[in-house]
Amino acid sequence: MTKRVLFQIHWFLGITAGLVLALMGVTGASMSFEDEINKALSPRLYAPGVPTGPDLSPDRLIARLQADNPGYYVSRLDWETARVRSHGVRLTAVEGRSRRQGQVDRATGRWLGEPAGAGFFQMADDLHRWLALPGGSNGIGRQITGISALSLIFFALSGLYLRWPRRALDWRAWLVLDLRKTGRNLWRNLHVVVGTWVLLFYLLSAFTGLWWSYDWYRRGVTYALTGKARGEEGARAKKSGIAPRPAIDPAWAAFRRETGDSYAWVRITQPAPAQPMKTINFEARRGDARHLRQTDRFSYDPKTAALKTRDLYDRRPLGKIITQSMFELHRGAFFGLPGRIVILMTSLTMPLFTVTGFLLYLSRRRRKREAKALEADALPAGEAGDLLIAYASQTGTAEIRARNAAQALGRGGVRARVIAVGKLTPEMLAATQRALFVVSTYGDGEPPDMARGFTARMMHGAAPDLRRLHYGVLALGDREYADFCGYGRAVDAWLAGAGAQPLFPMVVMGHDDAEAEAAWAAALHGLGAGEAMRGQAALPFxxxxxxxxxxxxxxxxxxxxxxxxxxxxxxxxxxxxxxxxxxxxxxxxxxxxxxxxxxxxxxxxxxxxxxxxxxxxxxxxxxxxxxxxxxxxxxxxxxxxxxxxxxxxxxxxxxxxxxxxxxxxxxxxxxxxxxxxxxxxxxxxxGFRVAGDEWAPMILIGNGTGIAGLRAHLRAAAHEGSKGHWLLFGERSRAHERFFDAELSGWLADGTLARLDRCYSRDADCGRYVQDLLAEAGEAVAEWIDAGATILVCGSLEGMAQGVHAALVRALGEDRVDRLAEEGRYKRDIY
Missing domain, CATH: 2.40.30.10 (Translation factors)
Structure with missing residues (x-):
């Protein structure tokens, strides 16, 4: 049940948050090497050469920039120690949210401009953080990306649980991609295997991405890692005017005297003009730093230029390093160049999961539609129609032909109602004017399981008065049996004996019977069927x-x-x-x-x-x-x-x-x-399928190669996370015929099988058949049936199937066994 609920949530979030995550993955990947790309696109902007004049001091450089850009102040100055390089500057509007970011000449303070890729990366950043929706970081876009990040965490963890292989210690089951598969199986293989490869990196991206989505998350993580609460960011005092702005140059001179040229890059920040500047801060990074946030921090008194605090990166607690390096963790740079490359590649795979997830979803929808296609053109059970089609099927052929007939008649404007013979009543037949019976013969003249109750109640009971009924019979069978189409002939004789009038001579049909096919098509055409019938059973080899x-x-x-x-x-x-x-x-x-x-x-x-x-x-x-x-x-x-x-x-x-x-x-x-x-x-x-959406407990019974059909049902149950089934299976010897023993043991261990009973007919210490196991467990079988279980029998007709049926009759009673067959809770695939 848990697995099914998780699966439903997994695909629902996938088709809603999948597109957002794909967009976030692509935009995030595009920004992984933003600085390197900008420098490659605009090399002269970043390295114009050594100027002929001396460098301007920070105060003079800031004054020149603010004079040339009225209405803006320098909120950030990124000082490059190497004189061959220009300085980076961020200009922020005094009023509003506008800002400009580019390079300046270090000797003159002249604005050099923005890099060629600035517009692209700004748009990529807006899409990545809030989908470029109105409101920016305070709008609905931020909430959508935050929810998508939470969804990514759920996808990673639930996907891990849903795909947990039976052999959890086999690395191949986890990591090997099988490109020989095609269609839906290839999509699923790509989805789960590549998903396993990138799982840890997606969790890293999602958990760090939430840092910018939710303030409560940022405060909680900060407190958990540092033991200190963090106040709301971005809150500014509502002040007007301009606060006193101390000179930066004295503190800058003190900083340079102390550190010399040991730092390749230094960031100087200033608050908005209305905010007081209580300290002068320098954030310095060495040339061999692994990532951009690997910086030492220095704070100076603005009045005396004395050093107040020195916060060295290598001496910080790990929790503080993490909270100060969240952006570098998010893009993988915290782990150096290899980390950035890995995050780039994993971000680019995000659309893969959206595409394969959608393909799997559409395939699943299509399979559900096809599973219901057998009911497509039949009227609902409660509606009357122009004609009634009753089927008695063991392996599904009769049911498919009955529904194909309804489709063909529907094309000709004849409304047909399709129903299993087990649901027919004397009153229903007496009120029907035209009916077709499509019936299979099981074995040598026997009715299909679903028709046993109908046969006992109606064909062997008092004959109803069917003089108003006009009927036709399509009898299906195998010419290898002596009583070919015996049950169909019995139905035809019973209808005639009850006074019903034939619409056409009974059609008896074996395998590859072209003459019978033509007779059946002619009969349907005579009843008003349309042309170009599409047979659901006629799939090509x-x-x-x-x-x-x-x-x-x-x-x-x-x-x-x-x-x-x-x-x-x-x-x-x-x-x-x-x-x-x-x-x-x-x-x-x-x-x-x-x-x-x-x-x-x-x-x-x-x-x-x-x-x-x-x-x-x-x-x-x-x-x-x-x-x-x-x-x-x-x-x-x-x-x-x-x-x-x-x-x-x-x-x-x-x-x-x-x-x-x-x-x-x-x-x-x-x-x-x-x-x-x-x-x-x-x-x-x-006739041998179970309703996968319900997954009631199954009692699976069989012998020999009948393990095939039972194994398929168990594999389906294990795949869907359905637990608590019971397998009773018989073979010749324990030494040689323990078919699929490792799988059965695994299912018993993980709960897919709640009970496993096996017997070996040729072993001296056992000498029993599967029907003997069933007879011994009769009370337990009755309890399981009372709890809603479905019985599935697969194996040999002679001996096993007959013995199992007899044991079930002894345990449950013949009437109840017949009812179970009519209800679809007693299904057999025997041969």
């Missing part, structure tokens, strides 16, 4: 690169399971959610193709019957028929989230009786070289 493949159980007597990681093509999107499904187009083993070609050559046929090239043979069933059939698409659970930077799979090798590897597992685990590409796409699976 893209060439993803296999960048890593690691055996998870290399020495196990069982079939080897592999952890594979893929990167998208250049410019490709890393956009999916935990629970989604990865569809892979496998290819044949190259050696199998060569064997077939060799056999055909030996027979003299030369593949004349199919007339296929070697490349074409890689993508069809072998041996090919007269009409070659493409290799079937294989589906796997995504085992990672986009923030990981790669799309991960967990694939176990499958071997046939003759020793050949399975089509999909063989291609991914053996035949596809690391570094090569293969065609895949990610398909949304609403």
């Amino acid at each position: 893209e060439e993803w690169t296999l960048v890593a493949r690691e055996a998870l159980n290399p020495d196990s007597p069982a079939q080897t399971a592999y952890h594979l990681r893929f990167e998208p093509p250049a410019g490709g999107a890393m956009d999916w959610a935990a629970g989604d499904i990865v569809e892979v187009r496998p290819r044949n083993a190259p050696e199998d193709v060569e064997v077939l070609l060799g056999a055909q050559v030996a027979d003299g046929e030369l593949m004349e019957r199919a007339a296929l090239s070697r490349e074409q043979l890689m993508d069809v069933m072998l041996p090919p028929d007269d009409v070659p059939r493409p290799l079937p698409v294989r589906e796997y659970s995504a085992a990672s989230i986009p923030a990981d930077g790669t799309l991960d799979l967990v694939v176990r090798q499958v071997r046939h009786a003759d020793g050949r590897l399975g089509i999909g597992s063989g291609w991914l685990t053996a035949h596809l070289p690391v570094g090569s590409t293969t065609k895949l796409r990610v398909r949304p699976n609403p």
Whole structure:
């Protein structure tokens, strides 16, 4: 919860204060070497050469300047010891806030002018300090920059907390920038890694920048560092006229006698004419000083020219040095030239965080919009429409097709309401005149989990009177099962038995079924659907690169399971959610193709019957028929989230009786070289997603390669800072199949997992399956469900899923399990 709140504040401040901080960073960087740039632009202004006449004394120089500039007084004279250089002067208006700053001839007092870059740097200073808004240092601009400085402190500290890696002692996790990533993952990598590089320097800039934003902050820091309170600055006595102005020359002569030419630069300051000059102060800096505020201070009695105080920099307490050197700390000069360069570079990176932060924000908004796109063109649940579309989906395909149908109908002016079959009631159906049912068959003729309650209540109960209803059915299934589209056929028969009238013959659809696709499109068109339907499931396959493949159980007597990681093509999107499904187009083993070609050559046929090239043979069933059939698409659970930077799979090798590897597992685990590409796409699976904005506790249950889907959910939870989940997982042996053990232990340690139960079916001291763990923990499961938990099951259909379902029914009751499925709190991704 804490992490989520911090994240929300982090991005909200980022999109409000980010632009101000970017501007402050650029302007601050531009002023880092202001003196050096001005001297480079106007070299003769600062070093006009040794004058022919003697230097004017401070009093004569000040008198000449004030006579030549009526209405101004010399508030600051920067005396250069080297005679080749001119003196710096600040002239301040007696009335108002106007001022002039430039160089003067040391021998004549003639005004030489301002440096060429003075106007630019004045504007940069105004933008940096108060955004050049009206009111100057007393206006709203100062408050905005102050709040932005506070925001920068929050960004640095909250960003550190939010990105804290699981392996906190691994310096690579903190500091290595992975430029192989693309899109949103590259932006996030730049944001967090570069942010870690500059974190300390941003904190330094922000904490010192507040010195000029808030008087209370300045007083507090001064008291904390020196033990002395500091009064309000800038307050001037409301006096009129001109206070007596003592001569400076006697004190200046005493200062020069005492110090000689040991100082390269001396600053002489004067208060406003109406303010009394109680002491004559000289601030002197040696030529080898590390920064501009590394000065010694001398105070003289204006009447006697006697030295009153000598305040040497090297003898000051550290707290006093810091308070007197706040500007040099702010620009990094306190640490010499390296410090200035570092602050320059870190200031220039400030726009990077604004840009990447905005890109991440927009990407996050886009992902939320796309997550809601499945509901885009459907009517709200409480509104009636021209037509009702009910779906029963296990892996999300039926739901996507139902919502695509609603979109298509909407383009033709037909208002469609989309609803899960679990929410249908007899009264709702009896009052409906036209309805479409888009239903998947799960396994061998079974209803999807979300349709179990509907099936028990309505299809196996008393038949309602549906004589007013006209309906259509799209039945989805897999032709590899004997009872192909069995549940869809059952729904069609039930509707007909209740007196409903068909709008069109039932459409049964398998994978890559062009004929059924055409029949479904024609049926929708006949109901008034518009043209150019955009199918949300019809994402193109893209060439993803296999960048890593690691055996998870290399020495196990069982079939080897592999952890594979893929990167998208250049410019490709890393956009999916935990629970989604990865569809892979496998290819044949190259050696199998060569064997077939060799056999055909030996027979003299030369593949004349199919007339296929070697490349074409890689993508069809072998041996090919007269009409070659493409290799079937294989589906796997995504085992990672986009923030990981790669799309991960967990694939176990499958071997046939003759020793050949399975089509999909063989291609991914053996035949596809690391570094090569293969065609895949990610398909949304609403039926196994959880609402990331809510993050109720999850009870994650699975076995074998089912760790993939469960791992993705846990990684999403850890990424969002969601704690307190429960994993029950089963495998063969403790010695070989402790998949992702380090990650699971880390999540248990940091609280992402509140409980971790594992079992190993082939170990003599265990010999249990995950459903046995669940049966033993039945009371705890009921307590978690009462507290709002969601159950997620991922793994094998045979054995595990059936056993887990039976254990849940025993612990919770069949009616409650059905209700959980309808409510989206019992989700399964099983195969």
